[in-house]
Amino acid sequence: MKGSNTKDQIIAEASKLFLDEGYEMISMRKIATKVGCSPTNLYRHFQNKEDILLVLLERGYSVFLSYIQQAIDQNKELEFRIKLKQALKSYVNFGLENKEYYQLMFIRNFEHFDRVVIGESDRMKGFNLLANLIQEGMEKGLVKGDIEVISQSLWGLIHGITSLLITFKNSFHWTNEQSLIDFHVDTYLKGLLK
Amino acid sequence: MKGSNTKDQIIAEASKLFLDEGYEMISMRKIATKVGCSPTNLYRHFQNKEDILLVLLERGYSVFLSYIQQAIDQNKELEFRIKLKQALKSYVNFGLENKEYYQLMFIRNFEHFDRVVIGESDRMKGFNLLANLIQEGMEKGLVKGDIEVISQSLWGLIHGITSLLITFKNSFHWTNEQSLIDFHVDTYLKGLLK
Amino acid sequence: MKGSNTKDQIIAEASKLFLDEGYEMISMRKIATKVGCSPTNLYRHFQNKEDILLVLLERGYSVFLSYIQQAIDQNKELEFRIKLKQALKSYVNFGLENKEYYQLMFIRNFEHFDRVVIGESDRMKGFNLLANLIQEGMEKGLVKGDIEVISQSLWGLIHGITSLLITFKNSFHWTNEQSLIDFHVDTYLKGLLK
Amino acid sequence: MKGSNTKDQIIAEASKLFLDEGYEMISMRKIATKVGCSPTNLYRHFQNKEDILLVLLERGYSVFLSYIQQAIDQNKELEFRIKLKQALKSYVNFGLENKEYYQLMFIRNFEHFDRVVIGESDRMKGFNLLANLIQEGMEKGLVKGDIEVISQSLWGLIHGITSLLITFKNSFHWTNEQSLIDFHVDTYLKGLLK
DNA sequence: GATGAATGAGATTTCATTCAT
DNA sequence: CATGAATGAAATCTCATTCAT
Structure with missing residues (x-):
């Protein structure tokens, strides 16, 4: 190896x-x-301590991309709502199964490190996959509104539950994780989709 | 003086x-x-550096509570949906108008400091105000489901958008803040409420 | 006052x-x-921290002198051996009854402080009282040897037991204090006196 | 190397x-x-400043033990009085030849440092060697009295002269060290032994 | 006779990092 | 591939002390 x-x-x-x-x-x-x-x-x-972080971030971005990519690939042929739900859930699952990465990538902000560049990262590619999905929904007439607003709201939706479950994992009495996530996403999608 | x-x-x-x-x-x-x-x-x-943080946290909790309390008091007589929306928006506004506090209180986690006790804090009181509101909605038959699941999902909803706007305030091209928040909350509530 | x-x-x-x-x-x-x-x-x-110490030392010297002086005055007319023993015991008792002073005066050494001068102090006067007693014993033919050697040895005798009882008062299982001191002085005097 | x-x-x-x-x-x-x-x-x-002290103390205890042990070994076959005198003198000589150690071990008291444990130290072993010697004298009928009282008195005898010679080495006009010590020990032993 | 606000100096200790081997 | 020896910089914090009131 x-x-x-x-x-x-x-x-x-x-x-x-x-x-x-x-x-x-x-x-x-x-x-x-x-x-x-x-x-x-x-x-x-x-090279130095920062370098360790950078390598971690890169690995995290790469794993993140593969989570999203896989969710989209596997559900390509299914109904839009299910496809979208699976993509959103795969985001949350990435976080919960890779808490270390998620924290470094999405909870902390290391952009004051010169060498941390986001635009070019796999992180952005992951976002774009989600955005493309929304785009598809809009073209099919299932979603209405400003695509930027919708994307950012969706990010907020899934980041919120993910980051809380990570940051306060020990200091809060959480209900069953998967039920919570299902309810969370379902409720929002009920409002979003036709 | x-x-x-x-x-x-x-x-x-x-x-x-x-x-x-x-x-x-x-x-x-x-x-x-x-x-x-x-x-x-x-x-x-x-007393020491930690003490500065503790004072900050306490002040933050107190301000937080006043935001939530005020939103609830001012809309007491209005329709439930509006009341709830205002309460949720006041949470987000607290964060955006007090980024320093919000970060220390909800994005970072300082519970490894012995002297940081959450249960007794105004933070918990703020949560309870929101939970009471949900309870009211359930009693009126406007909300259905497990109250814990709903509360935690709602927290995830508003924490997500708030924390992203704070953490990546400079590194992301956000759409108009208030429109985003309105869309975010409205969409979710459309799914949640009858 | x-x-x-x-x-x-x-x-x-x-x-x-x-x-x-x-x-x-x-x-x-x-x-x-x-x-x-x-x-x-x-x-x-x-004036400053050192000044507190100096005042303490002066008070200590003065109390010390009064202990020795009193022992000598009170036993002026008694047999030499008893007079000497009482003087030695009053030295030890000064230490045990004024541990703080004794430690500062005889266990620590503050002579690196410019303002601590020993020659002129009451401490020296206390010594001289003891030396005079030895002198008296020699004149009476009860003590033989070099007066300096004898004085210094006597000081060592009583300083030893006093300082040990103070320094290790909590970390050693001492026998009854007064019996110990009596035995200590008696044994030595048996060897010293005719 | x-x-x-x-x-x-x-x-x-x-x-x-x-x-x-x-x-x-x-x-x-x-x-x-x-x-x-x-x-x-x-x-x-x-590890830290205290650690330096601890290493010093340990080394000191070890050297101390070797002084006493050697004195006893070398005079094993000699008359009791000489054996005892040599042991006592070797205590004093340890102090005078290792003033730094002696001060840390016997004049200062560091027992408020958790890691300073005396019971198990070589210091205690040194004491026990002396105590055994007294025991031997008692069995031979040369020494009479309470063995604890005698041991503690003997310690006071030799600690007194040693600590004075160290603490006030520069601020007192001492007579010849070895004559002083000889006189000191001889006088006491004359009183102690039959 | 007393205090609150403030400070310069220095304490112990830890950090990321380098260099010679 | 790895380490032991070493360092300059900086961290938190305490000290004796002063000044204005």
Whole structure:
């Protein structure tokens, strides 16, 4: 397989630590300790601490894209409402199954890091897939309104439930996750679709 | 006239800095520089850095509660749908008009700080006001379903749009804020209410 | 009475704190807190922290002298051995009854403070009283040897037991204090005197 | 060859500084300056300032034990009085030849540091060697009395002269050290032994 | 006789990072 | 591929002390 074992380990430990305690609270030494190597060694695999984050973000974007892509591909032939619902649910599931990534990508904002560029990322591609879906719905006469407004509202819808479930996972008595998500999306779509 | 001017200045500058760069990135020195006093002097007014955050959180909770309370009081006699919509909008408006507070209260999670207790806070009281409203709607037969599921879904709805508008305020081409929020809430309520 | 009440309180609290935690560990703020006044106020009564110590030392010397003087005066007419024993015991008793003073005077060494001068102090007068006693014993033919050697050895004898009882008062299982001191002095005097 | 040179240097400089100015007065920066390295580097070799002290104490206890052990071993076959005298003198000599250690071990009291545990230390083993010697004397009928009282008195005897010679080494006109110690011990033993 | 506001200096400690090996 | 030794910068925080009132 390609990629050194150590590098993957670093990524794995760093992403967990970043989620649990926050990027700024995690020192290179803490990562090294978890991995079981020397701090110096981290620099053999990454230019610096920011670089670890960037690699994490890129991986996250890529996984995110694959979630959305897969949902769309698998339901291509189905009814629009179902297709849309599945796409939205796959967004939420990406977040819940990849909390570390989701937090770094959508809850925190690292755009003050010069090297974090969003426009060109797979993240944007994921959005565009959703937007295309809305576009399709509008062409079919199933959705009405400004496509930008609708897209942004939809993002708000699914980001809200995803981010709350991640950020306050331990400090709130949540009802059953999947029922909640189903209700959440269904209710909104009932209002959105003809 | 009484009440130290410096203390208020510290709070004001700290909350801005915390929003822009994140709590961890802000040092006591940076705050002191902005305020125009010595770092030592901060410790006259606050026990430590965490204490500044706690005061900010408390103020935020209090302002939050007043937003929700006011929305409910002012629309007491109106139709349920309007009352609910106004309450939801006042949540979003609280966030957009108090970005620093909203970020600290709902986007970040400081519950690992021992002294941050949520259950007893005004934040919880704000939630309960919303929950009571749902309860009222259920009693009137206008809303159906599990009250917990509905409340949590509603929170996700409004938190999503609020937090995105705050976190990515500079890195995304948002449509007109108020139209977006209106569409967001209206669409969902169309699905939720009879 | 002369002397402000606050000044005496400061001295009382400071000496206790200095004994328990050590001069360096005690801050002006801690003293002020114990006394129940503002740190600034301490400077109305003492030039600075060192000054508090100096006043304590002076008081300690003075009390020390009175202990020794009294022992000698009260036993002037008695047999030499008893006179000497009482003087030695009064040294130990001074220490045990004034642990704070004893520690500052004889266990710590503050001579690196310019203003601490020993030669001229009451401490030296106390020593001289003991030395005079030895002198008397030699003239009576009851003690033989170099007076300096004898004085210094005697000081070591009583300082040893006193300082151990103070320094390790909580961390050692001491036998009955007075029996120990009696045995200590008696054994030595049996060897010293004819 | 192995074993960092820097670590030994730190220990050497720190112990001298601690003796001269007191543990609390010595900052990590001062130690680093003396050693000729950066303050940060001290933390490569010791967890923190307290840790330096603990290492010093441990080394001190170990050297102390070896002094006492050696004195006893070397005089095993000699007359009891000589054996005891040599043991007592080796205690004093340990102090005078290792003033830094002696001060930290016997003059200061660091038992408020959690990690300083005395019961299990080599210091206690040293004491026990002396106590065993007394026991032997009692069995031979050469010493009479309560063994605890005698041990504690003996400790006071030798601690007194040792600590005075260390604490006031520069501020008192001492007679010849070895004659003083000989006289001190001889006089006491004359009273103690049959 | 007392205090609140303020400060410069310095304490311990941790950080990301580099360099020689 | 890896590490031990080292560092400059900066973090939080406490200190003794002063000044205006």
